[in-house]
Amino acid sequence: MTARTRWASPPARPGYRDRRPVRSPRSRLLAGVLAAAATASLLVGCEPGSADGSGEASTGGPGGCPSVRGRAQAAVVRAEQTDVPWNGPTTGPTATSGKTLVYVAQAMINPGVAGAAKGVREAARAIGWNVRVIDGGGTPAGIQAAMSEAVALRPSGIVIGGFDPGSTTRQVSRANAEGIPLIGWHAVATPGPSRRPELFTNVTTRVEDVADISAQWIIAHSDGRAGVVLITDASIPFAQHKSELIREELATCPGVRLLSYENIPIADASNRTRWEISTLLSRFRGRWTHSVAINDLYFADAAPAFRAAGRKGSGPPFNIGAGDGDPSAFQRIDSRQYQSATVPEPLTLQGWQIVDEFNRAFSGRPASGYVAPVHIATAENSRGATSWDPSGYQEAYRMIWGR
Template sequence: MTLAALVTVAVALTGCAEASSGGGSPNAARSSAPSGAALAKTEQFVAPYVRAPVWRGPATSPPVAQAKHIVYVNQLPTQPLFRAIGTAAKEAGRALGWNVTELDAATLNDLPEVFNRAIAQKPDGIVFSNLSANEYPTITAALAKSKIPTVVIGVLPNQVNSSYTHVVDLHYSLQGQLIGAAAVLDRKADAKLGVLGFAPGFDPSGEALIAGIKSFLASSGGGSVVATKTIDVATVTDPSAVGQSSVAFVQANPELNAFYVGYDGTSSTVVPALRQAGLLNRVDVLAYQGDAQQLGWVRDGGGQVADVAWSQAWATWAAFDDFNRIFNNVTPPADDGVPVRLFTKNYPPPAGSTTWSGDFAFRAKYKALWKMS
């Protein structure tokens, strides 16, 4: 039985008991009804995203372009997300018979030089992730000048990123709505959420996600964002600093019972810091990205109660499918059909120590589209 059904039954039984005894509080009955409605609405909303997805990708493919060279720029090789994309890029490249080169940045300050090296190789395409065009204008200008096709994973398909040839849309607004829904379910329609985020204008994808959180909380009636902590790149990339900042934020806002900390890379330092400070018994942590460590925490009760995941390998194979269409002068689909999935303690990820696979044989599907064995 779903949580919403249990709540509905509980509300009904409470109403019956009050009617028969005559001693119940009408105000209590009225206050429980909105909570039950919010939980029922939330369960209905998350239902498609807590089970294995169906294929929503393309139905046909042009012929496979021959002898192509793709460069993958890995801006944070220490992060599981970027390593997973690199692995998947090599897989997809092999399936297509293409050459794939990975160039790693030692630090974010090295990115302009690494992109210049990528351009200097004169590849047929450059793929990378989570780098909006406004973050490094010099990189954006160099890519545009090179006229090398670029497919980017994990940024918004908006005007800011219109200089990129194609964006693999990860539906950040939907991811945010699912985070909001997870907070409603976790806190029984009384979510008092704290939010960690960058200053407005710096991280459009993160802003879309946070807007999705707020939108769902408002529409469901199951909670609200009661405090926001603004951080900068220097803080978020320093494990000690982001941990200390998060602890101070939670301590300064005693009304919080849930804490959205952004992506899983941040969670990996925030959760231990909150645990050491004795705060995990008061606030439940929510994040997105679907890294293996965080999925394990959600499954095993390790301090994070929800994670919204997208299949990093699936998104990368979609990017290579997009390249093949570009090389054939075919416009890639606006929506590549890369799914997102909500994992919570009630909808746990499977056992194991890997990122979310996608729960679908997408590799076989793409190979069939490409007519490659």
């Protein structure tokens, strides 16, 4: 709908007499009421999911996108299943010996990065290798220094833990030249081998799947009518890409309105999130029904602001983390304290996969090609767990390695 054009009365000409009938105050009032009603009807027709054209989500009546909502509900039901059999590799090279890995972390305060590092350490003990973790501290200078240190150590392999290899091109090129295999965890947008930058493989769920299912959870949970705040970290290309995909999927349901798209760097989350959330609560009030963030940690920092505003821990807004699924997120979900769901990475599993992929690289074998499926954890299906850890993978990898 285009904005209505306001027509002005024709200018008076010399000798011109206005012969239009003069209306009484009562008739002018009645005409104004009818015109306002007609305009309101047109505005509602142009803004699905809005009661007044302002973007406020309606809580009554049928959902705003029946066909999209139906697909979303079916996808959510599948993703909430917990009895998923192991569908990863069952064959591969036996364990090589005497290897040392360096895990370069974007920031160990990032629960996903730390969780994957924990999995690498655990798997390394199982296969008989050594691991060293170097924390980049979440800053470009810190990450570059950590990568320089890692390459200088001349390890058997280096893990790029949660940062863009493009920010350390000199160090990556040096590792490639020295024949040190690089494996990423959330280092580039897609799973599998990468040529530019040169990575043996990148371990991650498919960002498209994570983005879609988190947006579909909002569509299904809200019955197709929601006012959403989306939080991202634009300094991390992987996270920025994920948030753009979330926004695109939310837009498939006209009844779901994106109220605000907030850029809060993870390194600044503890300082900025509470203030930003307080500002958004004052701005949107009851229109804000759901939130989605590219990392669960934002909701830990947001909780004090929600609490100070008198919001109940069980929502609204109903909050979902589109990634990682660290123990504190599971605790908030289980206790219904300002987080309703998460799309967790199977972090420990991915740590074991990283070690298995290195073993394939050291043995001259190709990458496994395994990609873990997405999962949604809620209070109803997590049953007090503090992580998403599918069954069967440890036994499978130990059997492959002969350990």
